[in-house]
Structures are given as C-alpha cells and as structure tokens.
Amino acid sequence: MSTVDDSPDLLYSEAEDDLRAAVRSLLTGRGDIPAALARAESGVPYDTALWTSLAAGIGAAGLLVPEALGGQGASHREAAVVLEELGRAVTPAPYLTSSVIATQTLLACAADDRDGGAAKLLGALSEGRTVAALAVPLSTGPDAPLPNSRPGAAIGAVADAAVADVLLVLGDDGLYVVETAAPGVTIGAQTPLDLTRPLSTVTVDAAALTAGTRIAGADTAEAAVRRGLLAGAGLLASEQLGLAEWCLEETVRHTRERHQFNRPVGSFQALKHRMAQLWLEVVSARAAARNAADALATDSPGVPLAVAVAQAYCGRVAVHAAEECVQLHGGIGMTWEHPAHLYLKRAKSDEIALGSAGSHRERLAALTGLQAPGAPTG
Amino acid sequence: MNAIDAAELRRRTGDLLAAHPPGGTEPTDFLKARFDAGLAWVHFPAGLGGLDAPRSLQSVVDAELAAAGAPDNDPRRIGIGLGMAAPTVLAFGTEEQKRRFLRPLWVGEEVWCQLFSEPGAGSDLAALGTRAVREGGGDGDGGDGGDWIVNGQKVWTSSAHLARWAILIARTDPALPKHRGITYFICDMTDPGVEVRPLRQITGEAEFNEVFLTDVRIPDAHRLGAVGDGWKVARTTLMNERVSIGGARLPREGGMIGTVSRTWRDRPELRTHEMHQRLLTLWVDAEVARLTGERLRQQLAVGRPGPEGSGLKLSFARLNQEISGLEVELLGDEGLLYDDWTMRRPELVDFTGREAGYRYLRSKGNSIEGGTSEVLLNIVAERVLGLPAEPRDDKDVAWKDLTR
Numbered sequence: 001m002s003t004v005d006d007s008p009d010l011l012y013s014e015a016e017d018d019l020r021a022a023v024r025s026l027l028t029g030r031g032d033i034p035a036a037l038a039r040a041e042s043g044v045p046y047d048t049a050l051w052t053s054l055a056a057g058i059g060a061a062g063l064l065v066p067e068a069l070g071g072q073g074a075s076h077r078e079a080a081v082v083l084e085e086l087g088r089a090v091t092p093a094p095y096l097t098s099s100v101i102a103t104q105t106l107l108a109c110a111a112d113d114r115d116g117g118a119a120k121l122l123g124a125l126s127e128g129r130t131v132a133a134l135a136v137p138l139s140t141g142p143d144a145p146l147p148n149s150r151p152g153a154a155i156g157a158v159a160d161a162a163v164a165d166v167l168l169v170l171g172d173d174g175l176y177v178v179e180t181a182a183p184g185v186t187i188g189a190q191t192p193l194d195l196t197r198p199l200s201t202v203t204v205d206a207a208a209l210t211a212g213t214r215i216a217g218a219d220t221a222e223a224a225v226r227r228g229l230l231a232g233a234g235l236l237a238s239e240q241l242g243l244a245e246w247c248l249e250e251t252v253r254h255t256r257e258r259h260q261f262n263r264p265v266g267s268f269q270a271l272k273h274r275m276a277q278l279w280l281e282v283v284s285a286r287a288a289a290r291n292a293a294d295a296l297a298t299d300s301p302g303v304p305l306a307v308a309v310a311q312a313y314c315g316r317v318a319v320h321a322a323e324e325c326v327q328l329h330g331g332i333g334m335t336w337e338h339p340a341h342l343y344l345k346r347a348k349s350d351e352i353a354l355g356s357a358g359s360h361r362e363r364l365a366a367l368t369g370l371q372a373p374g375a376p377t378g
Numbered sequence: 379m380n381a382i383d384a385a386e387l388r389r390r391t392g393d394l395l396a397a398h399p400p401g402g403t404e405p406t407d408f409l410k411a412r413f414d415a416g417l418a419w420v421h422f423p424a425g426l427g428g429l430d431a432p433r434s435l436q437s438v439v440d441a442e443l444a445a446a447g448a449p450d451n452d453p454r455r456i457g458i459g460l461g462m463a464a465p466t467v468l469a470f471g472t473e474e475q476k477r478r479f480l481r482p483l484w485v486g487e488e489v490w491c492q493l494f495s496e497p498g499a500g501s502d503l504a505a506l507g508t509r510a511v512r513e514g515g516g517d518g519d520g521g522d523g524g525d526w527i528v529n530g531q532k533v534w535t536s537s538a539h540l541a542r543w544a545i546l547i548a549r550t551d552p553a554l555p556k557h558r559g560i561t562y563f564i565c566d567m568t569d570p571g572v573e574v575r576p577l578r579q580i581t582g583e584a585e586f587n588e589v590f591l592t593d594v595r596i597p598d599a600h601r602l603g604a605v606g607d608g609w610k611v612a613r614t615t616l617m618n619e620r621v622s623i624g625g626a627r628l629p630r631e632g633g634m635i636g637t638v639s640r641t642w643r644d645r646p647e648l649r650t651h652e653m654h655q656r657l658l659t660l661w662v663d664a665e666v667a668r669l670t671g672e673r674l675r676q677q678l679a680v681g682r683p684g685p686e687g688s689g690l691k692l693s694f695a696r697l698n699q700e701i702s703g704l705e706v707e708l709l710g711d712e713g714l715l716y717d718d719w720t721m722r723r724p725e726l727v728d729f730t731g732r733e734a735g736y737r738y739l740r741s742k743g744n745s746i747e748g749g750t751s752e753v754l755l756n757i758v759a760e761r762v763l764g765l766p767a768e769p770r771d772d773k774d775v776a777w778k779d780l781t782r
Contacts, residue, residue: 011676011677011680267766267769269756269768272760273752280693283670283689284693285666287672291669312658361655361658361662373649373650373651373654
C-alpha cells in the first residue's frame with residue numbers, strides 16, 4: 001500500500017498481515033513455557049523443528065534475499081513482522097542473527113563476491129539449512145568500533161554462535177566465512193542474562209581463518225558488517241515492539257481477572273494509568289519501528305536517522321513494559337514458573353544489543369546537528 | 379441525482395469562480411455564494427452549504443479555490459462554530475435552526491462560543507449547576523413551550539467577548555441523576571443578562587472569559603434536542619472537539635522541539651552535557667510522536683481509524699511541557715526573565731509563540747484543556763484496553779443530592 005506522498009508507509013500490508021498470521025499460528029502451537037524453560041537451561045534453547053517450520057516452511061529466513069539467490073525477494077518490512085511475532089512469543093530462534101544481520105552483511109558483500117561464496121551461503125541461509133552468526137559481541141552498534149579480531153583473540157557475547165553452522169569473521173584483510181566445526185574454532189558457552197538467546201566466546205585461530213572463505217576485502221568488509229548491524233538494529237525495534245505488546249496485553253488480562261479488595265485490581269486508577277501510559281508507548285513504538293523497517297526496505301537516505309530514532313525509543317519501551325508486567329503481576333511475576341521473567345530478560349538484553357539507546361542518541365546528535373558541548377558545530 | 383465526484387466538484391467550483399471572480403467580489407459576498415453553491419462543507423446536506431458528498435472531497439474544492447486566490451472564512455477565528463456548534467446543530471437542530479444558524483456561522487458573520495465548563499464542573503462536566511427554568515413552570519418536552527430563564531456561571535470560554543451565539547448546557551431537572559437532567563440550548567450572547575469578563579491566566583494574558591448568566595431569556599425555539607437530552611447532544615459536540623484537536627500534520631522538528639533545537643544550535647555557549655542528553659531524549663520522543671500522528675493519518679486515509687488519536691494529545695501535552703521547561707533552563711540568566719506580563723486579549727493563540735517563559739507557562743494548560751491527561755488516561759484504560767471502571771456512586775443519585 002503506498003501513501004500519497006513520499007512519507008514512509010507506516011501501515012501493514014495485507015501480505016504482511018497474512019505473514020503475521022502464519023507466524024503467530026506456528027508459534028502459538030509451540031508456546032509451551034515449561035518446555036522452553038527446560039530447553040533454555042540445557043544450553044541450546046532452540047527447537048530445531050520450529051526453526052525448520054519458520055525458516056523453510058513459512059520461508060521467513062529468506063525474506064531479505066532476492067529470488068535469484070534462492071530467497072523470497074521480500075523486504076525488511078516483512079522481516080520486521082516476523083520479528084514482532086518472535087518478540088511477542090519470546091521465541092528462541094536465530095532469526096535476528098542469521099536471517100537479518102548475517103544475511104544483510106552477506107548481501108552487502110555482493111561487489112566483492114567474485115567466487116560466489118556469499119551468494120551460495122545466502123541460498124543456504126534462505127532455506128534455513130544453514131545458520132550463520134556474525135562474530136561480534138551482541139552489544140555492537142552500527143557505528144561502534146568493531147572488535148579487533150586478530151587470530152586467536154577471544155570475542156565475547158557473540159549471539160547464536162552456539163547454534164551456528166558458520167561464522168562471519170572480520171580479519172585484517174577482509175571478511176571470512178568460517179565453519180564452526182572447523183579445527184581452530186572454539187566456541188565457549190557463556191551464561192546469558194537472556195535465556196532465550198545463547199551467548200558464546202568465540203576464538204578463531206590463524207589457520208582456521210585462512211582455511212575459511214574470504215568473501216570481501218577489508219574496505220567492503222567493514223561497510224558490509226556495519227550495514228548488517230544497521231539492519232539488525234532497525235529490525236530489533238520490531239522485536240522490542242512485539243515484546244512490549246505481549247507484556248501489555250498479558251498485564252491487562254491479568255489485572256482484569258485478579259481480584260484484591262473485592263475488586264479487579266485493574267479497576268484501580270493507579271494501575272489503569274500505568275497501563276494506559278504503556279499503551280501510548282507501545283503505539284508510539286509501532287510507528288518508530290515501522291518507520292525504520294520501511295526506511296530499510298526502501299533503502300532511503302533516511303535509514304541511519306530512522307534506525308537511530310527507533311533504537312533510541314523502542315528499547316526503553318520494551319524494558320518499561322516488561323518491568324511493569326512483573327510489577328503489576330505482583331508475586332507471580334517474580335516466579336520462575338510465570339513467563340514474565342523471560343520477557344524481562346530479553347528486553348533488558350535487547351536494550352544493550354546492537355547499541356544502547358544512549359549510543360543511538362549520540363548518533364542522532366551528529367545526524368541532526370544537535371552537538372554536545374564543546375563539539376565542533378556543523 | 380448524479381453522484382458528486384471530484385470532477386463534478388471541480389466543475390461547480392469553476393462555475394462559482396466564473397460567476398463571482400474573487401478579485402471583484404466582496405469577500406463576504408463570495409463566501410455566501412460559495413455556501414449557496416454547496417461548496418462550503420461538501421459533506422453537509424444540499425441547501426445547508428454542502429452537496430452530500432464524501433468529506434474527503436472537500437480538499438478538492440479547497441485546493442481549487444486557494445489556487446484561484448479566493449478568500450476563506452478565517453477558520454481559526456470561528457473554530458468553535460465550525461468544529462463544535464455546526465456539527466451539533468446539523469445533528470440535532472430543527473430545519474428552521476439549521477437554516478437560521480449555519481450560513482452566518484460558516485461565512486463568519488456570527489462568531490460562536492461554548493458555555494459548557496463551570497467553576498464546579500470541569501472533568502465532571504455532567505455535574506454542572508447552571509439552571510434553566512421554563513417560564514410559567516411548564517416542564518416536559520411539550521413542543522413550543524414558554525421561554526427558559528437561565529442563571530449560573532460558565533468559565534474558560536474562548537471568544538465569548540466576540541461571540542453572537544453560544545452553545546450552552548444547563549440543568550433543567552435537578553431531581554434527576556446528573557446525566558439525565560441537562561438540556562442543550564443556543565444562547566444569544568447579546569442578551570442583557572449575559573456578562574462576559576476576561577479571565578486572566580498564568581501567562582498574564584486572557585485568552586478566555588468567565589461568563590455570568592443572570593436571568594438570561596432563551597426562547598424554546600432555541601433548544602437543541604429534547605428536554606433532558608442535553609448530555610447526549612453535548613457528547614456529539616465533544617466528540618467533534620476531539621476530532622479537531624491534534625489534526626495538524628507536522629514536519630520533522632515542527633512544533634516546540636524545533637524552537638529549542640534552534641536555540642541549541644545557535645547558542646553553543648549555553649550547552650551542558652546533562653541538558654544534551656535530555657534534549658536528545660525529547661527530540662526522539664517528539665519525532666516518534668510525529669510518526670505516530672502520521673501513522674494515524676495513514677490509517678484514517680485507508681478507512682481504518684485506530685484508537686491512537688486518544689493518545690496523541692497525551693504525548694503532545696507532555697512533550698510541550700518538558701521541552702519548554704528544558705528551554706527555560708537552557709537559557710540560564712535569560713530564563714529568569716519574562717517578556718511581558720501585561721494583560722492582553724490575544725485573538726489567536728500560538729503555543730509555540732512568544733518567548734520560552736510564555737511557552738513554558740502556556741503549555742501547562744495542554745494537559746488540562748480539552749480533557750485532562752488524567753481523564754484521557756482513564757478513557758484509554760477503559761475504552762481501548764477494556765479495563766474495568768472504578769466503582770462510582772454518582773450516576774444514579776438525583777443531582778440535587780450530590781456533594782458539592
């Protein structure tokens with residue numbers, strides 16, 4: 001659906017609504033919290049059958065990949081809808097890392113991809129047969145310094161390396177695809193705050209790096225990685241939106257049913273105002289997240305600003321929603337048994353992921369000319 | 379009858395312009411001719427300034443007329459008439475009332491004001507105490523009855539000192555529960571019992587008035603809707619008020635955030651790190667509020683309005699207050715000063731006008747006027763989220779027995 005002028009399309013198309021319905025129906029069938037918790041503590045939280053259905057069955061893994069390379073030839077708008085649903089269900093799945101960040105990074109390597117290594121990998125990622133992880137800490141924002149990946153140096157807090165088949169590793173002379181099973185690659189599990197997204201320490205020694213496939217030279221590599229992180233940051237806003245939306249809906253449902261003082265607790269104005277305020281934040285987050293997804297999809301010059309605004313806003317909203325969800329549930333919200341903690345842990349981790357709100361505000365200062373004290377005006 | 383489409387409206391607009399060239403016609407005569415051609419508000423009925431056409435086609439007429447340099451009816455000056463009185467007269471007025479009032483209202487010959495709020499009835503508007511008593515003691519809805527005699531006090535009335543007519547709600551039966559004993563009237567502001575006094579406000583000026591009603595006589599022919607149906611009629615008025623608030627489309631950095639951003643860019647000597655963080659956070663919030671408004675407009679354009687409208691005013695009020703507060707602080711020594719406390723009666727109000735101190739003080743009203751933020755949060759909680767209402771004991775008690 002196009003709007004009358006050049007303003008971003010902030011709505012959902014019918015095709016996007018259909019995609020949402022398909023993903024939600026898949027996730028609803030698997031929303032077994034006790035099983036998810038048991039898997040989470042096993043160290044590998046992913047339900048591989050679910051991943052296959054999502055990635056290959058629905059075709060979600062290849063949304064960003066052109067049809068000629070084996071993907072769906074869709075866009076960031078559709079991938080954002082998938083992430084909203086994954087956020088709503090706090091689903092453990094390597095979608096943001098493999099199907100968005102790694103995929104976008106590989107797409108941005110096209111210019112250097114003379115041997116077709118990136119293209120071939122994109123085909124495999126689109127089918128969900130292969131999972132890829134970019135070997136940088138999850139906290140790395142689109143403009144942050146990239147990790148010094150000298151061979152043998154450990155990189156911490158790499159998301160989804162534990163379930164990845166291949167890593168995208170920045171070397172001094174470019175970007176390499178390295179198999180996680182290759183000799184000289186060490187993946188050490190860390191204990192994550194967010195139980196639904198495994199984090200690892202990754203070490204790739206010199207021999208392993210050289211044995212990998214170099215898919216981009218040094219200049220393209222950095223730009224490609226930053227493009228991947230930018231898309232990841234922009235679409236993370238949609239995951240945060242979905243998380244916040246679930247927290248609000250669940251809190252409203254709970255407070256309508258829960259009685260204290262012979263009344264539903266949701267009838268107390270002190271609580272109603274908090275939920276109404278949260279609703280306002282959620283509808284605002286939707287506008288910000290759609291704006292970022294649309295900017296990425298149309299590759300508009302406004303991408304950096306749209307992504308920075310979405311990340312400076314939506315992370316706060318998701319954390320606020322999850323914190324209110326815990327508080328307004330009272331005691332049950334503090335238990336291991338109730339899923340609220342999974343949302344809080346995901347929301348708090350997402351707040352750090354792909355650059356903090358503060359780092360995105362710093363970026364905005366530069367983009368809008370609202371410079372810090374002492375900075376050169378411009 | 380042919381359906382009215384954009385082409386037909388362009389043709390009729392062309393005919394109007396040909397018959398009444400804007401250059402050689404008195405503006406008021408042109409506006410009357412426009413009204414009579416059904417091009418005033420095309421969604422109104424034929425004969426009442428419209429053509430029963432879809433409301434969305436109004437922009438076709440407006441664009442043609444603007445391109446031809448035609449005069450407009452200065453809608454900001456007559457906003458209450460256009461936005462609140464007219465839709466209510468259309469919905470509840472008799473044929474005679476519609477014919478008498480709508481044309482001079484739209485043309486701008488007669489300014490309207492709204493006599494709703496009272497010192498004792500703000501958020502709880504239905505508790506209002508201004509009394510209307512039927513002369514001769516007749517009651518009930520007996521058609522052409524005697525005149526009504528009105529006594530009471532209204533407040534926060536914009537344009538009362540300029541207005542020819544007012545929409546008024548008053549209590550006609552104190553023995554009924556508060557929502558059921560109210561009747562809606564059109565009040566003649568030239569009646570000798572109407573006294574208008576400026577209400578000086580926090581900024582030093584007086585945008586609004588207090589209106590004292592002493593034995594004001596209103597003929598029964600100026601009653602709008604049935605006796606006792608005033609609350610239902612008033613809800614139509616208030617719904618239209620909400621539609622007309624927050625409709626403007628803003629560019630990035632439009633509104634209050636643009637003012638403080640310009641100050642920040644132009645005055646590097648004022649910057650501190652702490653204020654930098656607050657400015658950027660507010661800039662983000664303002665941009666997101668702008669996008670939320672844009673998204674709402676896109677939903678309306680495809681005929682799927684969402685409930686987001688109820689939230690926009692909340693965001694707008696908070697942002698205006700925090701941003702203007704930051705700007706006063708940013709200005710330091712200059713923030714200690716105020717441009718002018720002289721009592722004035724501004725005809726038009728610009729929330730982003732004058733200096734930072736004025737903007738800070740005026741924005742305090744943004745979370746009170748047109749529905750307090752607290753009431754709006756209740757509306758969101760109950761109507762959007764479906765949360766239960768607080769227990770109430772004021773709905774079924776006779777108005778006269780309520781605590782005041």
